[in-house]
Each structure stands twice: as C-alpha cells, then as structure tokens.
Amino acid sequence: MQTNMFAAFAYQSAKDWDGLEKHIELMEATHGVSELFIVSVGWLAPVMYPAYLEYLNVNEGYIKAMKKKVRVEQRRSP
Numbered sequence: 903m904q905t906n907m908f909a910a911f912a913y914q915s916a917k918d919w920d921g922l923e924k925h926i927e928l929m930e931a932t933h934g935v936s937e938l939f940i941v942s943v944g945w946l947a948p949v950m951y952p953a954y955l956e957y958l959n960v961n962e963g964y965i966k967a968m969k970k971k972v973r974v975e976q977r978r979s980p
Contacts, residue, residue, distance in 0.1 A: 903961045906932055910968050919975045922968060929965050933958070 906929045913922035940954045947954075 903929075903932055903936055903957070907961070907964055910964070914968070914971065917975070919972050919979070923972045923976075926965060926968055926972070929961075929968070933961055933965065936961070 906925070910922060910925055910929065913919075913925055937958055940951075940958060944951050944954045
C-alpha cells in the first residue's frame with residue numbers, strides 16, 4: 903500500500919491524470935486484499951492490530967483524495 907502511495911504521488915507530480923486514474927484501480931485492488939488479510943489474521947498480532955486497522959483507514963482516505971484530485975484536474979484540462 904505504501905509503495906502504491908509513492909507511485910500515486912509520482913503520477914500527481916507528473917500531472918499524469920489518466921495514469922493516476924488507472925493506478926487508483928490498482929490501489930483499490932491492493933487495499934481490498936490488504937483489508938481481507940488484516941481482518942482475517944491481523945488479530946494474531948494484538949499489539950499491532952489497531953495500527954494495521956488505522957493504516958487501512960488512512961489508505962482509504964488517500965485513495966478518495968486521489969480520486970477527487972483526478973476529477974478536479976480532468977475538469978480543468980481542455
């Protein structure tokens with residue numbers, strides 16, 4: 903998930919909104935698999951489990967922010 907965030911930042915820096923839009927699909931897929939894994943077995947690490955759940959929330963927020971950024975920037979482009 904963190905690597906996906908770095909890649910999304912690179913797309914954003916390059917102002918490649920079409921590339922970012924496609925990359926968001928990968929981010930969503932990765933998030934889904936991560937969520938399934940964390941919810942299924944994350945409780946085996948009870949000290950870290952709350953942090954894992956919070957990281958999922960942060961990742962979800964980042965995906966939403968990138969989607970909004972794509973919408974706004976695509977409207978600006980001629």
